[in-house]
Amino acid sequence: MCGIAGIIHRNRSSDIGSEMTSMLQSLKHRGPDSTGFAIYGMPREDEFVLRFKVAEQEDAAKGYNIHQEIRDRRAEVDRRLAELGVEVVETVDATEYAYRYRIKHGGDMRKVADYVDDVTSTEILSLGSRLELIKDLGDASTVSDQYALRGFNGTHAIGHTRMATESDVDIRSAHPYWAYPYNDIAVVHNGQLTNYWIMRRELERKDFRFMSSCDSELISVYLADKLQEGVDLEEAMVQSVDEFDGVFTYLVATSDKLGMAKDDMAAKPMVLYESDDLVAMASEEVAIRQVLPHEIDTHDPYDREVRVWQS
Amino acid sequence: MAELNETARSHDMGLHTEQLTGRTQQRFFDISEEENHLYPEAYDVDFNKRVVIDAIDMDARDVNRKIRDLMAEGYGSIVIRNPQARHSLAVGILQRLNLTFEGSLGYFGVGLIDGPNVRVTGRVGWSCAENMMAGTVIVEKNAGSTFGAAMRGGDLVCMGDVGSRTGIDQKGGTIIVGGRTGAFSAFMMQRGRMIVLGDAGKNLGDSMYDGTIFVGGTIESLGVDAVPGDMTDLDCAWLERKLGMYGLKAPNGVANMTKIVAGKQLWNYDNLEPSEKKIVL
Numbered sequence: 269m270c271g272i273a274g275i276i277h278r279n280r281s282s283d284i285g286s287e288m289t290s291m292l293q294s295l296k297h298r299g300p301d302s303t304g305f306a307i308y309g310m311p312r313e314d315e316f317v318l319r320f321k322v323a324e325q326e327d328a329a330k331g332y333n334i335h336q337e338i339r340d341r342r343a344e345v346d347r348r349l350a351e352l353g354v355e356v357v358e359t360v361d362a363t364e365y366a367y368r369y370r371i372k373h374g375g376d377m378r379k380v381a382d383y384v385d386d387v388t389s390t391e392i393l394s395l396g397s398r399l400e401l402i403k404d405l406g407d408a409s410t411v412s413d414q415y416a417l418r419g420f421n422g423t424h425a426i427g428h429t430r431m432a433t434e435s436d437v438d439i440r441s442a443h444p445y446w447a448y449p450y451n452d453i454a455v456v457h458n459g460q461l462t463n464y465w466i467m468r469r470e471l472e473r474k475d476f477r478f479m480s481s482c483d484s485e486l487i488s489v490y491l492a493d494k495l496q497e498g499v500d501l502e503e504a505m506v507q508s509v510d511e512f513d514g515v516f517t518y519l520v521a522t523s524d525k526l527g528m529a530k531d532d533m534a535a536k537p538m539v540l541y542e543s544d545d546l547v548a549m550a551s552e553e554v555a556i557r558q559v560l561p562h563e564i565d566t567h568d569p570y571d572r573e574v575r576v577w578q579s
Numbered sequence: 580m581a582e583l584n585e586t587a588r589s590h591d592m593g594l595h596t597e598q599l600t601g602r603t604q605q606r607f608f609d610i611s612e613e614e615n616h617l618y619p620e621a622y623d624v625d626f627n628k629r630v631v632i633d634a635i636d637m638d639a640r641d642v643n644r645k646i647r648d649l650m651a652e653g654y655g656s657i658v659i660r661n662p663q664a665r666h667s668l669a670v671g672i673l674q675r676l677n678l679t680f681e682g683s684l685g686y687f688g689v690g691l692i693d694g695p696n697v698r699v700t701g702r703v704g705w706s707c708a709e710n711m712m713a714g715t716v717i718v719e720k721n722a723g724s725t726f727g728a729a730m731r732g733g734d735l736v737c738m739g740d741v742g743s744r745t746g747i748d749q750k751g752g753t754i755i756v757g758g759r760t761g762a763f764s765a766f767m768m769q770r771g772r773m774i775v776l777g778d779a780g781k782n783l784g785d786s787m788y789d790g791t792i793f794v795g796g797t798i799e800s801l802g803v804d805a806v807p808g809d810m811t812d813l814d815c816a817w818l819e820r821k822l823g824m825y826g827l828k829a830p831n832g833v834a835n836m837t838k839i840v841a842g843k844q845l846w847n848y849d850n851l852e853p854s855e856k857k858i859v860l
Contacts, residue, residue, distance in 0.1 A: 535743075537705060537724065552685060553664035553704055554663070554665065556664070557663050561663070563683070563701060565702070566683070566721065567740060571743060571761060
């Protein structure tokens with residue numbers, strides 16, 4: 269039982285960081301283990317945001333000689349970026365183990381992603397011109413304060429509060445997941461995928477990376493695979509409803525779109541509010557009330573429903 | 580032991596004169612009965628005493644306690660503003676009360692109730708009026724999944740669309756849906772009636788034991804052992820009257836509604852046990 273939420277403003281921007289924080293905080297009772305945000309800022313000219321971590325929160329607290337190792341790993345990342353000729357515009361240390369880099373690079377971003385991700389215990393959380401993916405242990409307020417998300421201006425966001433059922437409580441198993449190596453695509457999921465291993469092995473044979481053993485990661489990898497085949501995102505989501513077994517409601521965000529898909533039996537909740545300038549959705553209506561306190565018309569999407577909204 | 584005559588004893592105890600009527604041992608209220616209409620702890624409320632409370636800064640526990648306190652003071656008509664889609668509001672009310680929510684409820688709204696007349700001007704989340712025993716609940720907008728789960732009596736009305744598994748395990752009462760309903764509606768229904776004026780999703784009435792479903796729109800598919808039944812004049816008259824009570828109308832007239840009942844094939848195993856086969860063959 270996890271909580272998911274999504275919000276997209278049409279033709280305007282807003283303090284999406286605060287909105288998502290309050291939405292997720294109101295869903296805390298659905299899972300307090302970890303919280304994750306995928307927020308989409310304003311588009312940047314030839315600049316990318318790289319969010320990565322070099323250690324888990326737990327390792328950072330207990331690991332042997334960990335502080336030195338964290339510094340070494342980060343130095344290695346910096347060295348590799350320099351080696352590839354990536355210009356680092358600005359670095360921000362969100363925590364001791366997670367960083368936000370603004371980078372400029374004219375070359376192959378896939379190569380940058382692969383090379384940086386290869387550093388020991390390093391995981392790229394997101395890479396893109398608009399997407400910033402933040403996830404850590406604790407409830408929404410804790411994570412939001414830790415990473416200073418309030419006041420973040422953007423157009424859309426998805427988020428997740430997690431109750432771990434099938435994998436560990438750590439950052440690598442927390443949502444959202446980035447559809448490595450596709451820029452700006454992130455996924456959050458509520459449910460269980462029961463054909464996880466079959467599909468994971470299939471995708472691993474195609475050389476896709478899996479960083480965790482969390483079933484939700486499969487969705488992001490699956491979508492990346494479909495995009496690689498040239499399938500359009502909405503079509504890929506429609507196909508996923510047939511191909512995934514189990515119960516799920518998931519949200520996907522790209523640089524300018526937000527989509528949702530629901531399983532065959534409509535077993536997992538989702539409440540939807542649509543208007544001309546705003547679309548908000550969440551596992552429970554209480555979350556939508558955080559941004560729209562006045563009386564609104566909402567409804568539950570039905571089984572096998574796939575929807576995509578443009579920002 | 581000689582004096583203990585088994586036959587005489589059971590006759591003395593009246594076991595042979597006890598009336599066992601009908602298929603159930605459940606005892607329902609008789610309209611002519613003068614007593615036992617109320618639970619022992621029920622409050623004496625006056626419907627003309629009306630109060631409006633604003634729940635904007637209250638949590639579910641505060642709201643539920645406030646309703647109890649107001650009933651204890653004799654208020655029979657309570658209006659609650661700004662419920663803000665909170666969960667578990669107005670649960671476990673076991674007496675007559677006119678209750679109005681000006682706004683939306685979250686999950687498990689007005690669950691486990693026996694008697695009140697509730698109106699919700701907004702939407703309700705999952706499992707609204709689950710295990711309801713008696714009274715009426717009217718939802719003016721849409722409703723979430725498992726609407727009226729395990730309901731036993733009373734009328735539960737949603738003017739808009741409802742989610743999936745509406746009336747799962749319904750054991751009595753009437754569920755009325757003004758719009759469409761999702762997949763697996765009336766799943767494992769055991770008794771009672773469900774009226775859907777719009778379309779019904781797939782597997783309608785899956786594994787139903789008994790009860791009746793009326794659908795005004797199209798049915799995506801029927802579940803296991805749910806079969807079409809014949810509309811009777813009595814059904815039409817009842818539908819007309821019931822829908823009229825809530826100002827609803829069947830889109831193509833009640834006579835053109837589809838009636839779904841249990842095929843009753845799941846009541847018994849249709850395959851013989853191996854030991855039974857030997858006897859038959």
